Ligand SMILES: CC(=O)SCCNC(=O)CCNC(=O)[C@H](O)C(C)(C)COP(=O)(O)OP(=O)(O)OC[C@H]1O[C@@H](n2cnc3c(N)ncnc32)[C@H](O)[C@@H]1OP(=O)(O)O
């Protein structure tokens with residue numbers, strides 16, 4: 208095995224690509240990051256809604272640097288880790304910002320709808336282009352977790368382990384409700400212009416509002432209370448109408464921050480893909496779909512996750528005798544999969560040591 212750490216950060220072309228809808232994209236590229244020894248077992252990481260391919264990150268700060276890296280729970284001296292920016296994303300993969308070869312302009316709202324299954328099929332094609340035909344594990348949280356579940360069903364003999372985090376077998380009504388508010392905020396922004404917005408004047412207010420409502424769903428009441436309480440800039444009698452609270456400036460900050468790193472159309476397409484997530488769709492039901500999984504499963508949920516309640520993932524995997532299921536005790540709720548790695552990273556480390564049992 209080659210021990211020297213290799214790092215790649217580039218694009219792979221998979222050519223024309225037919226989507227679940229039957230529409231065809233004439234040319235698809237996926238941007239990816241690949242870290243670790245080239246001969247080592249491969250771990251595919253799938254990112255969440257506003258994530259990207261920079262999981263470990265050498266040219267960019269890696270969003271899972273606390274979990275993955277040299278000597279970390281997913282050790283990049285033992286495994287190579289590959290992450291693709293999702294189809295429909297805005298970090299280098301084909302998406303609404305890409306040039307439509309038929310018009311010579313960016314697709315924007317002409318981009319076709321994509322599903323989580325489309326995202327997974329595109330990754331499978333891309334891996335084959337890269338000469339990879341087997342995965343030691345597929346790991347991901349939230350939208351990434353949806354991809355993990357679909358990977359296990361669409362390509363059941365491709366991997367030894369599935370590690371879905373902070374996800375459910377189908378998106379709940381509560382999750383769709385939050386996404387619906389986000390869509391409303393973006394599409395009612397006067398700058399949105401049916402999705403054909405001027406790139407220099409994107410619908411920032413709508414996207415920021417979408418992120419703000421998203422942030423509320425990613426955390427818990429308990430965390431907000433402990434972190435912010437009623438702190439803020441206000442008169443002691445709290446009667447001042449212009450009082451502003453720390454929780455407000457936090458949400459404004461997070462909303463504004465996203466507008467500097469994310470495309471509003473991509474956000475809409477990926478929200479729709481999440482809404483459509485239902486592993487039972489076209490397969491009878493969730494139980495029938497789950498039975499198609501052949502790999503070992505380590506499923507991890509996070510206490511207080513509002514949109515992906517632990518009970519839903521648990522009920523799916525009680526159907527799978529070889530599945531392990533853990534609920535992480537946290538105040539973070541859904542965003543628990545991005546923090547407190549010492550609480551759940553060891554579970555993944557142990558899982559990756561095991562070989563295929565089935
Ligand atoms: C799967 C994925 O790939 S998603 C990509 C990673 N996720 C993100 O980047 C989403 C945005 N970030 C986050 O959600 C969080 O930073 C996490 C989950 C990564 C970490 O959570 P935490 O450590 O609790 O960070 P927290 O939610 O407090 O945010 C900290 C930021 O808010 C700012 N902030 C905190 N309180 C306030 C306040 N009252 N007013 C204004 N700003 C505030 C901090 O200055 C800090 O700014 P910075 O990120 O520019 O350094």
Ligand SMILES: N[C@@H](CCO)C(=O)O
Nearest residue numbers: 255256257258349425
């Ligand atoms: N913090 C996550 C939430 C969605 O899982 C993200 O921004 O993608």
